[in-house]
Amino acid sequence: MQAEAGSPLRGPILVTGATGQVGGQLVETLAPLGEVIAPGRAQLDLASAESIRSVIRAVRPRWIVNPAAYTAVDKAESEPKLAYAINAEAVGVLSEEARKIGAAVIHFSTDYVFDGKGSSPYVETDVAAPTSVYGASKLAGERALAESGASHMIFRTSWVYGAKGKNFLLTILKLAREKETLRVVADQHGAPTWSRDLAEMTAHVIRRCEDASGQHREKLPEAVASLGGIYHAAGSGETTWYEFAREAVLLQQRREPGKQFAELLLISTAEYPTPARRPANSRLDCSKLQERLGWRMMDWRESLQKVLTEF
Numbered sequence: 001m002q003a004e005a006g007s008p009l010r011g012p013i014l015v016t017g018a019t020g021q022v023g024g025q026l027v028e029t030l031a032p033l034g035e036v037i038a039p040g041r042a043q044l045d046l047a048s049a050e051s052i053r054s055v056i057r058a059v060r061p062r063w064i065v066n067p068a069a070y071t072a073v074d075k076a077e078s079e080p081k082l083a084y085a086i087n088a089e090a091v092g093v094l095s096e097e098a099r100k101i102g103a104a105v106i107h108f109s110t111d112y113v114f115d116g117k118g119s120s121p122y123v124e125t126d127v128a129a130p131t132s133v134y135g136a137s138k139l140a141g142e143r144a145l146a147e148s149g150a151s152h153m154i155f156r157t158s159w160v161y162g163a164k165g166k167n168f169l170l171t172i173l174k175l176a177r178e179k180e181t182l183r184v185v186a187d188q189h190g191a192p193t194w195s196r197d198l199a200e201m202t203a204h205v206i207r208r209c210e211d212a213s214g215q216h217r218e219k220l221p222e223a224v225a226s227l228g229g230i231y232h233a234a235g236s237g238e239t240t241w242y243e244f245a246r247e248a249v250l251l252q253q254r255r256e257p258g259k260q261f262a263e264l265l266l267i268s269t270a271e272y273p274t275p276a277r278r279p280a281n282s283r284l285d286c287s288k289l290q291e292r293l294g295w296r297m298m299d300w301r302e303s304l305q306k307v308l309t310e311f
């Protein structure tokens with residue numbers, strides 16, 4: 001339902017990080033829900049508390065949707081201060097402002113809050129124990145939001161990809177066209193998540209909360225609080241980076257029969273050392289999302305086929 005001027009559900013939706021994979025999709029997908037305001041970094045710099053405060057006070061959104069983040073996982077190891085400023089401190093400021101004006105917050109977090117030592121998919125109540133600066137800074141952001149008193153939802157996702165933006169799929173397809181062989185890690189287990197599916201899930205959740213509020217802005221924080229908390233929201237199914245790459249290259253090869261693609265070689269994490277340690281088990285159990293919010297994330301194989309048709 002669209003919030004028209006003068007309707008009880010007033011106030012726009014503020015989306016951060018619109019130049020990113022998830023933010024870009026959110027701006028498109030949330031448009032039917034009413035006015036969406038998506039300031040660029042020049043207007044809203046998450047490294048500046050003053051900038052966050054002045055934008056939120058000027059916009060007075062009913063929702064703040066925050067996919068913006070410091071996402072350079074390896075670089076974060078040498079830039080912890082900046083990673084924490086954007087992934088944790090900014091979330092605290094944004095949430096404090098949200099609470100003051102009665103806005104609800106939707107925030108995105110990551111599978112990297114877990115150490116990956118578990119042998120089954122993680123549920124929301126499992127103990128978080130990040131192994132990287134990025135993961136630790138995202139966990140600190142979750143906690144800052146939870147402690148702020150703002151009504152909120154946190155969606156932890158994994159391996160985000162789509163037809164646009166910087167992501168594993170686009171990198172693999174580019175390299176597979178350029179090289180004869182490609183070495184891909186085969187001992188990290190997780191699920192690729194389509195940025196559009198995440199955005200559609202978010203729109204569904206916003207609608208659901210607004211319905212629960214009886215379409216009243218004043219009742220929205222309470223409605224969100226009653227459904228809120230942490231949810232796991234990753235693509236259905238599971239795979240490894242190697243299997244994901246193999247499936248993508250195979251499907252693309254079928255679409256371009258005359259084209260030569262690289263042969264994929266399976267390697268271990270130990271053979272591909274990176275500054276940040278990544279969890280071996282990144283699998284997220286998303287049953288809470290399905291049971292409480294009525295959304296089943298798309299199977300990664302199905303979304304991969306759809307994404308490839310968008311090139």
Ligand SMILES: NC(=O)c1ccc[n+]([C@@H]2O[C@H](COP(=O)([O-])OP(=O)(O)OC[C@H]3O[C@@H](n4cnc5c(N)ncnc54)[C@H](OP(=O)(O)O)[C@@H]3O)[C@@H](O)[C@H]2O)c1
Nearest residue numbers: 017019020021022045046047068069071108110157159160
């Ligand atoms: N990508 C993944 O595989 C993955 C996996 C798990 C969880 N997540 C989480 O999902 C969310 C969305 O990720 P994504 O893949 O869409 O990220 P992304 O494509 O890297 O986009 C990040 C966005 O954050 C913005 N940003 C960074 N620093 C900023 C600052 N100081 N002020 C304002 N904006 C700033 C960027 O703006 P600029 O264009 O100006 O840099 C960009 O729009 C993030 O919270 C991430 O932690 C992602």
